[in-house]
Amino acid sequence: MDNLTQGTPLPAPHQRNWRDWQQAQPHVPSTDSRFVLRLSTPADFPEIYGLVNSTFGINKSVAEYDWMYKNNPYGAAHCHLVVEKTSERIISTVARFPWPLASGNRDMEATQGGDSATLSQFQGQGLASLRNQLRQAHPWYNQAIGFGLPNHASRNVIKKYKQPTAAYAAPFAKKILDWRSLLVSKGVPDRLAKLAAPAASIFDRPPRQNQQNLSIKPIHHFSQEHQTLSLKHSRSDNFWCPHGAQWMNWRYFSHPSKKYLAYGVYDEDELQAFGVIRLDRDNAMLMELISPDTQVSQLLLQQVEHIAIEAGCKTIEVYASECWRQWPTLKQQRYFMRPSNIYLSTRGIDYPEALLPENWQLLPGDSDVF
Known part of the structure; x- marks a missing residue:
């Protein structure tokens, strides 16, 4: 709908919420039998916060994470998770945040990339590739626009997994x-x-x-x-x-x-x-x-x-x-x-x-x- 020209000059919060996102996901079996692939719910967020803090050696507060993951007016975060089958621990996550976007006067549904983290003992074992398989199997993958503004190091990771990326620095x-x-x-x-x-x-x-x-x-x-x-x-x-x-x-x-x-x-x-x-x-x-x-x-x-x-x-x-x-x-x-x-x-x-x-x-x- 062309909201920006119809008297409501602002893209509305996304019509599809995290529950719709979950329900649309087909089952994706992990190619590594040690792990299970699944999408997040808000109940997972505290464990995800701890995982990100542990991976990067930081001490960001629950309030800081909640601000972005839960309180965003455009909706709760979408996280793709790798779970260790035996312990049921979340060991790898990547987050995407619903975000306002338009193309000219046309509303778009978009997500912005965020935290990507894997516990140190599981790094180098292809878990980012597993998360990508889960993302790419979702029917929304082709329909929504994803974007981010990574630094040089993060850009090299994106290139490693052959994600499209701009050639020039801002x-x-x-x-x-x-x-x-x-x-x-x-x-x-x-x-x-x-x-x-x-x-x-x-x-x-x-x-x-x-x-x-x-x-x-x-x-x-x-x-x-x-x-x-x-x-x-x-x-x-x-x-x-x-x-x-x-x-x-x-x-x-x-x-x-x-x-x-x-x-x-x-x-x-x-x-x-x-x-x-x-x-x-x-x-x-x-x-x-x-x-x-x-x-x-x-x-x-x-x-x-x-x-x-x-x-x-x-x-x-x-x-x-x-x-x-x-x-x-x-x-x-x-x-x-x-x-x-x-x-x-x-x-x-x-x-x-x-x-x-x-x-x-x-x-x-x-x-x-x-």
Whole structure:
């Protein structure tokens, strides 16, 4: 259904839930008699969380996992599992998360790839191949689009199993907010760095934008006005992730451990633009930048950069697809460009156009959750 042109400008949560996904799966016997292949239910999630923590030597909390696996407005996670037959332990998992996606004005059903983990004593025994057999046997495998933004190491794993993957890294931009710390980290004595930093900052500083009676205010809750503006100024003729108010509130304001700040530009009480940044120790990441023109975008960027500096961040970064309309603004704002360590990986057997990276518009707010 063409929801984006029928007065409801937002893809609805997927019509098929995890129960439908389970019921549609045919029986797939394991080619290794030690193991059983099956799909997950939410009851499996606590064991899956423990498996992922154990595999990667991390200590992510149940609340952090639940946020993504259970509380996603588009539905519970789909995990393909390998179970040891004798102990009934889950020993290998790969997760996919239902995700908002559109192609032009057309709603799509999509999943984004997530945690892939195998207990160390079972690694190197072909369990990822078994999980792939289970996935590929599902009748939805050809019907839905799968995507992700893996780093270089994860991309090599995807290539190993001959999954389709993009050939080019996503563009990346960074702006230095604290030149003194950067110079010291590069080996410049602190005394010299202190003297050089002001000159570097002046060179790096773009012209200030005239506010023209515009005001900037923090956003603590996304509503219909934010949703309408987001869909208007982020829409692409190709594949893109529409952000609704409910989804953005979950994505940014309900996360149990990451800190996100949102700011809007207003002409009196009318919203003109908004942006979201993530604060992470010394670094800020630009997650969203929704704006009608370059001047308002620059004004908004100046605000979020000021907030990042006040929070102690030394840099602010962003990565996105080449077609993202805000790249010219970031260059004017003195961000410097280079390739990232992020690659687009896609799957869409019934949608061959989804395999081309130039047909996608993605940015951190679409993906940086794992």
